[in-house]
Amino acid sequence: MLLKKQIIFFLIVLVSVVAFSFDLSFYNSFETLMMGNTFTGIANDVNAVYYNPAGLTNSSGFVFDIPNVNVNASYGIGSSVVKALTHLNEIKTVLDSKNNAYIADYFLKNYGQALLNTNRAVVGTNGYVGYDGENFALGVSAFSQAYVQTFVSNDIIPSVSLHAKAAAYVEGVGALAFKIFNVKFSFGGTYRYGYVMPQIYSINNLSLLVVASSSTALNPNLTYEATSNIDLGLKVSVDHVNFGGLWHNVTNSSTPDLRIGTGLVTRNLAIGVDFDKLLDNRYSFFRRLHIGVKYTPFDFVKLYGGLSAGWFVGGAELKLGFIKFYGGTYVMNTGFHAGYGYQRMYTIGFGL
Amino acid sequence: MKKFLLIGTIVVLAVALSSCALNVFKPFDKPSNLSSLAKNALSAANTGDVQTSISLSSEVITSAGSTSASTKVDLYSALTEPATSSKAKAVIEQVASDVKNVKSRIQNGIISKNSTTASAVKSAAIAMVRSISQVKKLSITSVISTILGVFSKPASSVSIKDMSPSLTASMASKIVVVLLSASRGMPTMDLLSELSSLLSVYGGKDEFNWDAANLIYDTLYVSTAFFDSNHDGVLTTSDEIFNYVWDKKNNCFKRTVSFEKLETLTLGTYGKPALAQKVIDKMNEAIQSAKDGLNYLPSSFPIDSSYAQNILNKAETILSKFNANELASLKTLGDLMKALETAFQ
Numbered sequence: 001m002l003l004k005k006q007i008i009f010f011l012i013v014l015v016s017v018v019a020f021s022f023d024l025s026f027y028n029s030f031e032t033l034m035m036g037n038t039f040t041g042i043a044n045d046v047n048a049v050y051y052n053p054a055g056l057t058n059s060s061g062f063v064f065d066i067p068n069v070n071v072n073a074s075y076g077i078g079s080s081v082v083k084a085l086t087h088l089n090e091i092k093t094v095l096d097s098k099n100n101a102y103i104a105d106y107f108l109k110n111y112g113q114a115l116l117n118t119n120r121a122v123v124g125t126n127g128y129v130g131y132d133g134e135n136f137a138l139g140v141s142a143f144s145q146a147y148v149q150t151f152v153s154n155d156i157i158p159s160v161s162l163h164a165k166a167a168a169y170v171e172g173v174g175a176l177a178f179k180i181f182n183v184k185f186s187f188g189g190t191y192r193y194g195y196v197m198p199q200i201y202s203i204n205n206l207s208l209l210v211v212a213s214s215s216t217a218l219n220p221n222l223t224y225e226a227t228s229n230i231d232l233g234l235k236v237s238v239d240h241v242n243f244g245g246l247w248h249n250v251t252n253s254s255t256p257d258l259r260i261g262t263g264l265v266t267r268n269l270a271i272g273v274d275f276d277k278l279l280d281n282r283y284s285f286f287r288r289l290h291i292g293v294k295y296t297p298f299d300f301v302k303l304y305g306g307l308s309a310g311w312f313v314g315g316a317e318l319k320l321g322f323i324k325f326y327g328g329t330y331v332m333n334t335g336f337h338a339g340y341g342y343q344r345m346y347t348i349g350f351g352l
Numbered sequence: 353m354k355k356f357l358l359i360g361t362i363v364v365l366a367v368a369l370s371s372c373a374l375n376v377f378k379p380f381d382k383p384s385n386l387s388s389l390a391k392n393a394l395s396a397a398n399t400g401d402v403q404t405s406i407s408l409s410s411e412v413i414t415s416a417g418s419t420s421a422s423t424k425v426d427l428y429s430a431l432t433e434p435a436t437s438s439k440a441k442a443v444i445e446q447v448a449s450d451v452k453n454v455k456s457r458i459q460n461g462i463i464s465k466n467s468t469t470a471s472a473v474k475s476a477a478i479a480m481v482r483s484i485s486q487v488k489k490l491s492i493t494s495v496i497s498t499i500l501g502v503f504s505k506p507a508s509s510v511s512i513k514d515m516s517p518s519l520t521a522s523m524a525s526k527i528v529v530v531l532l533s534a535s536r537g538m539p540t541m542d543l544l545s546e547l548s549s550l551l552s553v554y555g556g557k558d559e560f561n562w563d564a565a566n567l568i569y570d571t572l573y574v575s576t577a578f579f580d581s582n583h584d585g586v587l588t589t590s591d592e593i594f595n596y597v598w599d600k601k602n603n604c605f606k607r608t609v610s611f612e613k614l615e616t617l618t619l620g621t622y623g624k625p626a627l628a629q630k631v632i633d634k635m636n637e638a639i640q641s642a643k644d645g646l647n648y649l650p651s652s653f654p655i656d657s658s659y660a661q662n663i664l665n666k667a668e669t670i671l672s673k674f675n676a677n678e679l680a681s682l683k684t685l686g687d688l689m690k691a692l693e694t695a696f697q
Contacts, residue, residue: 118398151398153482159561207561286377303364310377314364334395336388339378340404341395 024167024196025229026050026248027126027143030070030349033330034315035292036306038272040244040261042294043235046128049141049173052244052261053188054235056130056137057177063139066127068351072330074343076119077150080111108158115152120332120343122147130173137175137188144168153205164201164220167227169194175233183238190231197224240265255280270294286310286338304328310338315347324351373401386412390472390479397479403428405483410447412476416469417450417457431487431540436584444539451477451546458553465554474554477547481565484544488536529597529605531575537586538576545569545637552644563645570638577631578685580620593617615686622683629676639668670695 027050032039039047043055046065073081084091087110094106123146130139146166153159175188200220230250236243241264248257261274274290277283292306305314308331315328327348335341383392393408410427430443454473457463463470484490545566552562576585581592589598596613599606621628643664646657673695682688 117400159558205558205561284381286381289377305364307376310375310381312374312376335392337378337383337392338381339375340381340383340392341399342375343399344373 022122022147022149022165024145024147024165025169025192025194025227027124027145029068029126030315030317030326030328030347031294031302031304032292033072033347034304034306034313034326034328035270035272035294036274036290036308036311036313036330037276038261038274038290038292038306038308039263040233040246040259040272040274041235041242042261042263042265042270042272042292043233043242043244044263044265044270046141048188048233049128049139049171049190050143050231051259052233052235052246053137053173053190053231054175054177054186054233055242055244056132056139056173056175056188057135057184057186057235058132058137059134060132062130063132064129066129066352068126068349070122070124070347070349072123072345072347073121074119074345076115076117077121077148078346080114083111083114112152112158115150117151118343119150120148120345122345135177137173139173141171141173141190142169143171148201151205159205159207160203161205162201162203163199165196165198166200167194167196183236186233186235186237188233188235190233191228192231193226193228195224196227197222199223268296282336284337287333287336289338309333309342311342311344322352326350383408386415386472387468390475393479394475397482400486402483402486405479406431406487409476409480409483412472413447413450413454413480416463416473417452417454428487431484436586441539441585444543448539448543448546451543451550455546455550455553458550470554474551477551481544481547481551484540484547488540490536490544529609531572532579532587532593532597533605536572538573538580539585541569541573541576545573545634549637549641552641560645560648563641563648566641567638567645570634570641573634574631574638577621577627577634578619578688579617581618583620583624591620615684615689617685619682619685619688621680623680625676625680628679632671632674632676632679635671636668639664639671666696 028037029047029050031045032047032051035042039051041052043052044058045060046056046063048055048058094103097103124143126141126143128139128141130137130141132139144167146164148162148164150163151161153161169192171190171192173188173190175186177184177186179185200222202221229252232247232250234245241262243260243262245258245260248259250256256279258278259274259276260278261272263270263272270293272292274292275288276290277288287309289310290306290308293304295303295305297303300319302317302319303314304316305312307313311331311333313328313330315326315330317324317326325348327346329344329346332343332345333341334343383389389408390412393405393412396402396405396408406428407426410425414425425443425446427443427447430437430440433440454463458465458470458473463473548562548565548569552559552566576587579587579591579593582590588594589600593614596617597606597609598604621631643661646660646664649657670692674691678691682691
């Protein structure tokens with residue numbers, strides 16, 4: 001029990017936040033993130049499950065895409081984790097002292113600088129099995145995400161915050177399409193059911209002095225709740241040019257979460273432009289704008305690039321046999337204006 | 353093939369540019385209203401974008417606190433210029449005065465504490481404190497470590513009583529070194545002190561932190577005033593005290609400092625009654641902040657609050673025995689120590 005408390009305490013100091021609504025029910029795969037959060041118009045592979053289910057009518061045939069694992073972290077968390085992994089014995093000794101003040105002092109000195117300000121990490125995994133035909137598509141997808149946001153203040157009395165949540169979903173997805181002359185109309189929908197742990201941690205601005213002098217248990221809250229929702233998608237294609245729209249979380253009573261996009265797709269190249277948060281007038285035009293490019297020079301290499309709310313993003317994917325590896329960088333936008341409120345994230349992952 | 357090479361180059365370029373903190377739309381997409389400015393200022397401070405944070409937060413503070421038609425101040429440049437610049441000093445003092453005005457407007461009810469403006473001011477003030485600390489590389493870790501060090505003593509029941517007998521000359525000189533290494537000039541400390549004082553007006557669960565912060569900023573202001581022998585408003589190695597505490601050869605603080613030698617140090621307040629009055633005011637504010645802080649002391653704190661209250665009352669009594677002229681007449685640190693000893697009896 002004591003070790004559990006110590007590990008939680010370690011997490012508090014190591015991974016410490018300001019609440020920000022990260023949408024656990026929307027899965028961002030490596031590909032879409034590296035394309036600047038752009039895929040609603042392009043929507044021509046399994047990522048369409050999340051960005052526009054209408055795009056599953058893409059003639060891929062039987063698709064078996066499991067599993068993909070994504071690890072995304074800001075520099076502060078990434079470097080701290082690497083440092084902690086190389087100092088495990090030292091950390092164990094510190095934790096064994098069972099002295100909260102000493103532990104707080106140790107982590108403040110050794111990790112405080114790297115974790116200063118806001119840091120974030122997301123770990124996600126997804127998979128999809130289905131038949132994506134020319135005129136209809138039917139499939140099952142599953143994904144899970146864990147999100148942690150930390151904040152160590154550089155106020156004169158340092159404080160720490162920690163927010164963490166996680167969710168796992170199963171989705172049934174279907175799409176229908178028909179053609180009039182050379183214009184293809186596709187409609188798709190997703191039913192999502194899952195469990196959410198909304199507040200594993202929800203600690204705001206806890207003074208480090210209070211943490212250090214407190215023996216109160218800082219146990220995680222593992223309460224979970226069932227949730228379900230529906231996404232609807234529409235896609236119109238004329239030759240290589242596509243237009244798409246997604247209504248995410250249809251049964252929500254708040255402002256509809258709408259996004260639209262357009263995409264140009266050829267054999268080696270996909271270029272797209274998306275606008276998200278369409279009906280939420282708190283967001284500026286440039287904050288909503290996302291532009292992305294995917295280029296496949298060889299079958300085993302894919303290059304990604306884009307502009308997400310004004311930030312450059314990009315990455316590469318390498319396929320070696322059955323396994324693909326990828327790495328890149330993107331920006332998590334948290335503000336209502338381009339360039340205000342953001343976190344640069346670095347991501348690595350693999351998939352089959 | 354040429355087309356693919358071009359696209360490939362664009363993608364690679366995008367990846368390369370990704371590592372830069374460059375946003376191509378930011379210049380065209382500035383938030384407009386006070387509330388939005390403040391939210392973005394805080395968000396920028398929390399992600400380390402200090403220039404944006406200071407620019408937006410000073411706009412909010414100036415707008416809410418300026419008594420005349422608001423003129424745009426470039427606080428970021430003032431903070432990054434040499435601290436001896438009179439122009440930079442004037443800008444920092446102007447913002448500090450605006451902060452003071454906002455505080456008095458909130459206290460007098462001219463700005464309601466629950467209003468959108470007050471909420472924007474609070475976010476802007478927090479953003480400004482955080483950003484200034486980063487710009488000025490104000491690392492108070494050593495002060496906090498000293499406090500945590502007291503808590504982490506093997507004895508489980510540590511109280512402030514245990515600390516008093518061990519306040520030796522070596523510990524006092526250690527404190528002097530800590531204060532010197534953390535001080536960044538009187539205008540900056542004054543501004544930070546005004547900001548934390550404004551924030552403590554809002555109350556709530558953070559009040560203890562802001563009172564404690566105010567206490568530390570005021571203390572740093574006082575130490576700067578005492579040790580600023582060349583009267584340029586900042587502590588640099590050209591000030592006399594560094595002759596005793598600075599290892600010029602290795603460019604760092606000496607490991608041990610002779611407290612006896614420090615006693616001959618000329619005080620920055622000597623012959624400066626106006627500065628001496630400001631020091632007395634700041635010390636009174638520091639004592640008041642410490643008293644306020646004790647009211648919000650977390651129950652888990654291993655400090656005997658009634659004993660601490662007694663010490664603060666005693667300090668207040670001692671301070672009341674000094675006036676600005678008397679303080680300005682004390683030439684050396686030794687003279688000050690003797691005067692304090694006499695006042696204590």
